[in-house]
Amino acid sequence: xxxxxxxxxxxxxxxxxxxxxxxxxxxxxxxxxxxxxxxxxxxxxxxxxxxxxxxxxxxxxxxxxxxxxxxxxxxxxxxxxxxxxxxxxxxxxxxxxxxxxxxxxxxxxxxxxxxxxxxxxxxxxxxxxxxxxxxxxxxxxxxxxxxxxxxxxxxxxxxxxxxxxxxxxxxxxxxxxxxxxxxxxxxxxxxxxxxxxxxxxxxxxxxxxxxxxxxxxxxxxxxxxxxxxxxxxxxxxxxxxxxxxxxxxxxxxxxxxxxxxxxxxxx
Numbered sequence: 001x002x003x004x005x006x007x008x009x010x011x012x013x014x015x016x017x018x019x020x021x022x023x024x025x026x027x028x029x030x031x032x033x034x035x036x037x038x039x040x041x042x043x044x045x046x047x048x049x050x051x052x053x054x055x056x057x058x059x060x061x062x063x064x065x066x067x068x069x070x071x072x073x074x075x076x077x078x079x080x081x082x083x084x085x086x087x088x089x090x091x092x093x094x095x096x097x098x099x100x101x102x103x104x105x106x107x108x109x110x111x112x113x114x115x116x117x118x119x120x121x122x123x124x125x126x127x128x129x130x131x132x133x134x135x136x137x138x139x140x141x142x143x144x145x146x147x148x149x150x151x152x153x154x155x156x157x158x159x160x161x162x163x164x165x166x167x168x169x170x171x172x173x174x175x176x177x178x179x180x181x182x183x184x185x186x187x188x189x190x191x192x193x194x195x196x197x198x199x200x201x202x203x204x205x206x207x208x209x210x211x212x213x214x215x216x217x218x219x220x221x222x223x224x225x226x227x228x229x230x231x232x233x234x235x236x237x238x239x240x241x242x243x244x245x246x247x248x249x250x251x252x253x254x255x256x257x258x259x260x261x262x263x264x265x266x267x
Contacts, residue, residue: 006221008039013051013222017229020055021189021237023126023168023249024256028115031162032260035112050219052196054226059189062234079142083190086144090153090170090187091194097157098199110162112264116257118163123253129172130247137178141187151177156191163257166195171246182242189234 015033019026030048033039060067070080138144155173159166167188174184 005040005218008034008037009047009218009221010225011037012039012047013054013225014229016048016051016222017055017058017226017231018233020052020226020230021059021167021185021192021233023122023165023171023246024253025115025119025122025159025163025165025168026052026055028119028163028165031110031115032112032256036263047219047222049196050200051222051226053200054223055230056193056196057227058230058234059193061231063189082144083142085146086141086149086187087190087194089146089149090156090191091198092150093153093157094160094195095198098160099202112260114161115163116261116264118161119253119257119260122164122168123250123257126168126172126246126250126253129175130245130250133175134178136180138174139180139183141183141190144187148177148179152179152187152191156195166192168249175246181245182238185238185241 012030012034015029016026019029027048034048070077070083073080074084138148152170152173156166156170158164159169167185170188170191171184174187175181179187
C-alpha cells in the first residue's frame with residue numbers, strides 16, 4: 001500500500017466527517033474528490049460507505065446521554081417509544097428501496113456528472129424552500145406522528161441519487177412538513193444511525209470476499225478521520241442553522257456543482 005493511497009484515505013475521511021451531516025452530500029463530495037485524487041480504494045464503493053460509520057459514531061458520542069435515556073426508559077416512557085417508532089418508520093422506505101435498487105444505484109448513478117447536476121438542483125431547492133417555509137408546528141422528535149416520520153422517510157430516499165444529500169433531503173423534507181429547523185437537523189442525525197448502519201452492513205456483505213488487509217487499513221484510516229471531523233460538525237451545526245438557516249449551503253452546492261462541471265468539461 002503506497003503512501004499516496006493512505007493520504008487520500010485520510011483526506012477523504014476528513015471530507016466525509018465534515019459533510020455527512022451537512023445538506024451538501026457527503027457521497028457526492030467523496031465521488032468528486034476521489035475522482036480528482038485518482039483514489040483506488042476497496043471495491044464496490046465499500047470505502048465510501050464504511051467510513052460513514054465513523055461519522056455515525058460521532059452522533060452516538062455527542063448524543064450519548066439522550067440515546068441512553070431513551071434506551072433505558074423505552075419500556076416505561078411513551079415519549080421514548082414514539083422516538084424509536086419515528087426513527088424506524090422514517091428508516092423503512094430507504095431500507096426497502098435501497099435493497100431493491102442497490103445494483104442500479106452503484107453501477108449507474110455513481111458518476112461525477114450525476115453528482116454535479118444533483119448538487120446544483122439541490123442547491124436551488126434549498127434556496128426556494130428557505131424562502132417559502134411553512135410555520136413550524138413540530139418541535140420535538142418524541143412528538144412526531146407516524147405519518148410525519150414516514151413522510152420524511154420517503155423524502156430521504158431521494159438521497160440514493162449521489163449528490164442529493166441524505167441529510168439535505170431529510171432536513172428539507174422535514175421543514176416542508178412543518179418541523180422546526182433545530183429539530184429537523186437533530187432528526188436527520190438520529191435517522192442516520194440505522195440508515196447508514198444498514199448500508200454499511202449490506203455493502204460489506206456484498207464485497208466481503210474482495211476485501212484485503214490493505215483495504216482494511218485504508219478503511220480504518222478513513223473511519224478514524226471521519227469520526228474526528230464529524231465530532232466538530234455535529235457539535236456546531238445545530239447552533240449554525242438556528243442562526244443562519246440552510247441558505248449558505250444552497251449557494252455552496254450551486255457553486256461547487258458548477259465549478260466541478262467546468263473542471264470535468266475541460267478534461
